[in-house]
Amino acid sequence: MTLGQLAFKDLLRNPTRLLLTVLATGIGVLAFVFLQTVISVFYSGLAVTQPDRLAVRSKISITQPLPLSYKRRIESVPGVTRITYAGWFGGRMSETREDFFPNFYVDKATYLKVYDEYVAPADQLAAWMADPCGAMAGKSLAERFDWQIGDRVTLKNAVYPGEWTFTVRGIYAGRTPQIDTTLFAFGYRCINERLPEELRDYVGIYTIVVDDPARSAQVAAQIDAMFANSAYPTRTESERSFQMSFIAMSSAILTAVRIVAYGVLLILLLVVGNTLAMNVREKTVDLATLRALGFRRRHVAALVLVESLVIGLAGAAVGLLLAPPVLSGFVRVVSESFGPIGTVVITGPTYALALGASVGVALLAGLLPALRAARLQVAEGLRRIA
Amino acid sequence: MSEAAQVSVAPIVRLRDVSKAYFRAGMRLPVLEHVDLEIAEGSFIAFMGPSGSGKSTLLNLISGLDRPTEGVVEVAGRDLGRLSDGELAEWRAANVGFIFQLYNLIPVLTAAENVELPLLLAPLNRAERRRHVAAALDLVGLSPRVHHRPTQLSGGEQQRVAIARAIVTDPRLIIADEPTGDLDRKGAEQVLDMLQELHRALRRTIVMVTHDPHAAERADLVRHLEKGRLL
Incomplete structure (x- = not known):
């Protein structure tokens, strides 16, 4: 012993x-x-934020859109290396809350260059890019509704009236387990073209990548100054701060x-x-x-x-x-x-x-x-x- | 053997003007008063006296479990009052073997493991410890019961395990506090035979406290205590 x-x-x-x-x-x-x-x-959301990514949103409210025309002006600011935009679509398959899932429109040409934590097979990516109404569904979401490539998903929406049908062109996974795989993303062009004139060419937020995270504050100040006296003033903040503003609500x-x-x-x-x-x-x-x-x-x-x-x-x-x-x-x-x-x-x-x-x-x-x-x-x- | 013969040998225990008092609610409650005592090495001494006479307190002082309020307690050449708590623990491990009235065996350990306990503090390897344990249990006649737990042993057997634990480190002093107090006549006789044998064969110094005159008869010397004083 x-x-x-x-x-x-x-x-x-x-x-x-x-x-x-x-x-x-x-x-x-x-x-x-x-x-x-x-x-x-x-x-x-914070776990996947990047120090070199900034969110540019309306200074008035997160629900207020920004003009699509801001894209060129923002990307011209020194230090901005990449830019994309996206917005909350908020469509539903039915009125039941069980059917709810988060769905967004994105700028397909640039989105995955900024958000490289989402990964999908090359052929599916190509198919998604080629079809404006093609949708990319997260793996968990696809499993939940048993969606396969080529399935059609019809969403109804109060903000963007009418029925919107999208074709599942790809199923993405996350680079790490923390990445949200319950999202549904389709092309901005698909809905923008069908919108009434007054709603057209507005997006939810811009996300930019800066060349040097240490200069983020300087770049953000420059962007906000650019639009300070416009009808759509902006608030540019780190992706982390942006996510924190959602968390603060809870x-x-x-x-x-x-x-x-x-x-x-x-x-x-x-x-x-x-x-x-x-x-x-x-x-x-x-x-x-x-x-x-x-x-x-x-x-x-x-x-x-x-x-x-x-x-x-x-x-x-x-x-x-x-x-x-x-x-x-x-x-x-x-x-x-x-x-x-x-x-x-x-x-x-x-x-x-x-x-x-x-x-x-x-x-x-x-x-x-x-x-x-x-x-x-x-x-x-x-x-x-x- | 006479008292004079006992003290002619170098004393292993020497108490000089030792008093012990407890303090309860600001009051001094004397338990031992001005005790002078010498116990020769190799003797078997029994202390008797009524309850509250200070027998157990005297035993605790001699064995280094307690400290005197006044006076000097020297045992095996050390002034116990000068030792730190850690030094005292080390001293006890090396010099004292204990036999308690209720055996005080650890219930989750086997007989062999209980006997091995004091050896865990000694610089011995596992094989050496096993050898010592086997020898001690053999000496008390319990070799066939080494793997039994205390609850699987009779009272007499448990006390024999306790005796084996007391002698396994080969201490100079064995302290026995009412060792037969919880045993039937037969068990008591066996334990007393064993203590006497240890005393005779190994020349260990045994200090025993007992209420039982029959048990006290086995000692070389019987001293009486009353109201905290040695008679």
């Missing part, structure tokens, strides 16, 4: 309690991962979710702390016996901390193993009832945070019982009846 084996055997003193504590910790970790993932879904919800997530950790702290305190109380005589035999304060403290560490690690393992199936089940149920909720993946940082939080909380919970065990008066401890 070694000191490590002694610690391990000591763990199995009350296996039922240990199992229940590990399960409770696992469920806590699962809840934490779940809530953190919900938060990360909101921030997933800040109250996100704060509440964060509070609940950290509340879960606090509950874990109390559950594990209570278990460890109970264990130390129950084995006071044994700890005193070990001290009498010559074990030092640090040895008995280590026994308690090893127990808390094992609870933290085992709880994290249970929670992290359960998280992917539980989360994908949740996404499926929510998607069926309320429509798609974007690409939901448990990110590496979320795994790391959950593992760290579980182990950290367990060790923190073990600190006080470990100190108590270490400070135990041997003679007094031996007097206690087991």
Whole structure:
């Protein structure tokens, strides 16, 4: 036997309690991962933002369009190397919310030169480029509706009245798992040509790529100055800031979710702390016996901390193993009832945070019982009846 | 053996004007008062006295589990009052073997593992530890029960495991606190036979506290305590 084996055997003193504590910790970790993932879904747009990409939108409101004629003027600004534009279409296949999916018009000629995180087979790309009403669907979206290349999708729209039929020409994937694959993109030309005169030649936002991210602020100021006194003033900001403006709309919800997530950790702290305190109380005589035999304060403290560490690690393992199936089940149920909720993946940082939080909380919970065990008066401890 | 004969050998335990008091709610509660004592190396001494007379406190002071309020406790050549907590723990591991009334075996460990516990602190490899454990369990006649847990052993057997644990490091001093207090007559006799054998064969110093006059008879010397004073 070694000191490590002694610690391990000591763990199995009350296996039922240990199992229940590990399960409770696992469920806590699962809840934490779940809530953190919900938060990360909101921030997933930030994960794919590029420091050299800027969004040019209407200064008045994100819903206000900008003239198509701005394209040439913006790309003439020194430092701008690439430009594209896009806009929210907002079409629906039916009135039911289950059918909802995000759909956009884009400038096909330039879009993928700016957003190179979307990838599709070359033949599909070529077919998409060649057909103005050809659409590129994300992999998740295509799977959801079982769309194949060549399928036709008809959308109705209140902003752009009438029925709009698009042909699926390509199915894209993301370069990384965080990339949203629930989008539907078709050519601006397809709708612009059919619009009434007064709605024609306006786009939602421009996205530009600058040659030097360090000069982003300077380029942005130059663009905004150019249109400051026009009927359509602009606001140019980093892609990150642009995404943050969407997230800010849900800040109250996100704060509440964060509070609940950290509340879960606090509950874990109390559950594990209570278990460890109970264990130390129950084995006071044994700890005193070990001290009498010559074990030092640090040895008995280590026994308690090893127990808390094992609870933290085992709880994290249970929670992290359960998280992917539980989360994908949740996404499926929510998607069926309320429509798609974007690409939901448990990110590496979320795994790391959950593992760290579980182990950290367990060790923190073990600190006080470990100190108590270490400070135990041997003679007094031996007097206690087991 | 007479008391004079005992102290003619170099004392392993020497207490000089030792007092111990506890403080509860601002009040001083004396437990031992002005105790002077010498115990010769290799002797078997029993302390008797009514409950609250200070027997266990005296045992705790001698074994380095507690510190005196006043006076000097010298055991095996060390002034225990001068040792730090860590030094005291190290000293106990090297010099003292404990036998408790309720055996104090760790319930999740087998007999062999319980005996091995004190050896985990010694600079021995696994094979050496196993050899020592086997020898100690053989000495107390429990070789066939090495893999049994305390709950699978009778009270007498558990106390024999505790004796094996007490002697496995070959300490100079064995402290036995009511070693037969929780045993039936037969088990008690076996344990007392074993203590006597250890004393005779290995010349270990045994300091025992007991309520049982029959158990005390096995010692070379019996001292009585009353109201914190050594009679």
